[in-house]
Amino acid sequence: MSNPAVRAVVTDIEGTTTDINFVHKVLFPYAQAKLPDFLRANAGTPAVAEQINAVRRDMGDADATLDAVIAQLLHWIETDQKVTPLKALQGMVWADGYQRGDFKGHLYSDVAPALRQWQQAGKALYVYSSGSVQAQKLLFGYSDEGDLTPLFSGYFDTHIGHKREATAYQRIIAELDLPPEAVLFLSDVVEELDAAKQAGMQTLQLVREGTQAGNTHACVTRFDEIAV
Structure with missing residues (x-):
């Protein structure tokens, strides 16, 4: 009907x-493992730089180093925080993984x-x-x-x-x-x-x-x- x-x-x-396990056992660990190197490699690109600055604003520290930004992002992942710049950056890392065929x-x-x-x-x-x-x-x-x-x-x-x-x-x-x-x-x-x-x-x-x-x-x- x-x-x-x-x-x-x-x-x-x-x-x-x-399945919630796909998110928590595939996507989140993938982003956690790949995010630091992704940020170091792409920090100069406008889309990534914009999100890094958004993280700094959320941290209340406009001069935070890239390492400090990475540490904050990893903390948010570990504590399952729904923070908008984290979600954007995770999306960029996942795009890379999907396109490489690392997962579906x-x-x-x-x-x-x-x-x-x-x-x-x-x-x-x-x-x-x-x-x-x-x-x-x-x-x-x-x-x-x-x-x-x-x-x-x-x-x-x-x-x-x-x-x-x-x-x-x-x-x-x-x-x-x-x-x-x-x-x-x-x-x-x-x-x-x-x-x-x-x-x-x-x-x-x-x-x-x-x-x-x-x-x-x-x-x-x-x-x-x-x-x-």
Whole structure:
């Protein structure tokens, strides 16, 4: 059964489309291992220099050395901080890894067929993840199901707001120019779903292996259980 009330689907990545272990056991360690040499080799390029300066601003030290910046970035990785310049730099390192074929973006087997079906049915598809837009495009562009980026109409990251705050979802709704009830948000995290619901979106919790089901949102275990 389809749900004609849904005109757009916004999906989280980690724990929703993608095994959390791919992020924490493949992507994060790769960035942690490669980031120092990447920064030393590319600190003079404008895009990298811009992010290095953003790290210095977050540190409150405009004169921080490159080594101090690297140490701060590694600390943020180890403590799983959602810091925007870190996400941007990780994205650059991951781009290198994807292009080299060091890994492919993991997707659960039920995700790509459902996304294709929804897009063919005229639903607009979007991603909202704490990972940078660049990292999102890389994961779907170099996925183990091929390049899925043509399926998506847009991507959102922490530049739009934090995922546990309703204002972020209000901004997304404004960008989509749709009634909030016409937008379905998919995530494994109850607090994110709470914020989306507060903004008026429809919500579904993905209860993958290792996810704790909440009792305030409808739950599914796979994308092919979702009627849109």
